[in-house]
Amino acid sequence: MIHDYDKYIIPLLHRMINLEELILFLTVIRTDSSFIDGTELCDQVLVHMSQLNKFIFSINTDVFIENNEMDVPLSEDIQNSFIGKEYGQVRSYVHFEPKKPTNQNIDFEEAKAVVKSHIYSLPYQFESFLDLNNSFQGGMFVNVRCLTMTDSYPFEHEFFKIISDRFPLVKNLTISNLEPQKNKQHSSTLISFPHLNLLNLIDAHDDYAQQFLVDMNTHLPCLLDLCILYESLETVTNNFTNGATRLYCSKLKGLHMDKAFVRPKHFDEYFLETNKICSQTRNNPPF
Known part of the structure; x- marks a missing residue:
């Protein structure tokens, strides 16, 4: 800046x-x-x-x-x-x-x-697109690999569908939005980010963890790294017992959270392939 x-x-x-x-x-x-x-x-x-x-x-x-x-x-x-x-x-x-x-x-x-x-x-020629918000005007962005979304108004399910269509090759997605989604009943339209490797939700409301980690809401076949608040992860996984979020969590290679924690029951069996778990301050995320 x-x-x-x-x-x-x-x-x-x-x-x-x-x-x-x-x-x-x-x-x-x-x-x-x-x-x-x-x-x-x-x-x-x-x-x-x-x-x-x-x-x-x-x-x-x-x-x-x-x-x-x-x-x-x-x-x-x-x-x-x-x-x-x-x-x-x-x-x-x-x-x-x-x-x-x-x-x-x-x-x-x-x-x-x-x-x-x-x-x-x-x-659009750049590989990064910064601070996308709800006023986004559309267009195709096939060169973008790193996308940040920031707003003080909620991002709804249908908006993510637009973004997934307009940024088809994005690999790194950061969402900064602490407002809960208003439409909790997601449509039957499955959102797909087929190339997404890294998802950063460290400054996002729990609803966005629900949006992305529930496999019936969003298709993330290549997700490898997740950055998230421990409390959000605990909530969306129902203390690491929620079957709807198990698929993506079980395939993660890296898990980055805001604080150190003692691994609760079911944690290791929930994150079967995760070999890198680290804590980071909220103001200094790893990505």
Whole structure:
């Protein structure tokens, strides 16, 4: 994350006047300021690079709101800022998150909310997609292998179906969402992440462990590593006796939790192939 984008990144780019190819993958933090959009990129970057013939980017902007009078742009405003400029195909969206006790994404005490925007060139070229939220606009992301999903509004079952279709080759998935799902009755549609190796639920509500570890909800044939709170794992497995979660747990190679623990009864027979079990602090997860 970059807090001083205007101070350091922009002056650096201004010196690259002969650059022919530019690739930017950034998360920028601002307070009571504007988002990085097509107009700003044109005025601050493109006009200084007359030799530029290829520009690929994925830029997340997180604006922390301390002033209630700040005007929050619509997704259409951000998208329209690219019209008539030489960017090729671009997609963008804006997402508003109020400050809640469960929202750990807002870590500034003075902030009342955070407004996030994501602008990216298409086709999407990067292997990572950061901070996907419920305002996601769709598209295909066949290059993405590492996906993080973050929101203070719940991710429902049907949304995960969309994500599994749009990110068919993802191998590493991190979910940061402490809000319980509203729709507890999952549809009969089976979600499949056929290449997922690593699932990080260390900052996720128990419902997301239920969503992914119950084999009738989600198909995870390649899952090898799980990062999760011990209490969540204990709950979703019903103290390591739940048959609905046994299939995936029995095939795990690595299990990473937030604290040390004494292995209870049934634990070893539940995690038959797990040869790496370690504890990690919540603020310093292993992945």
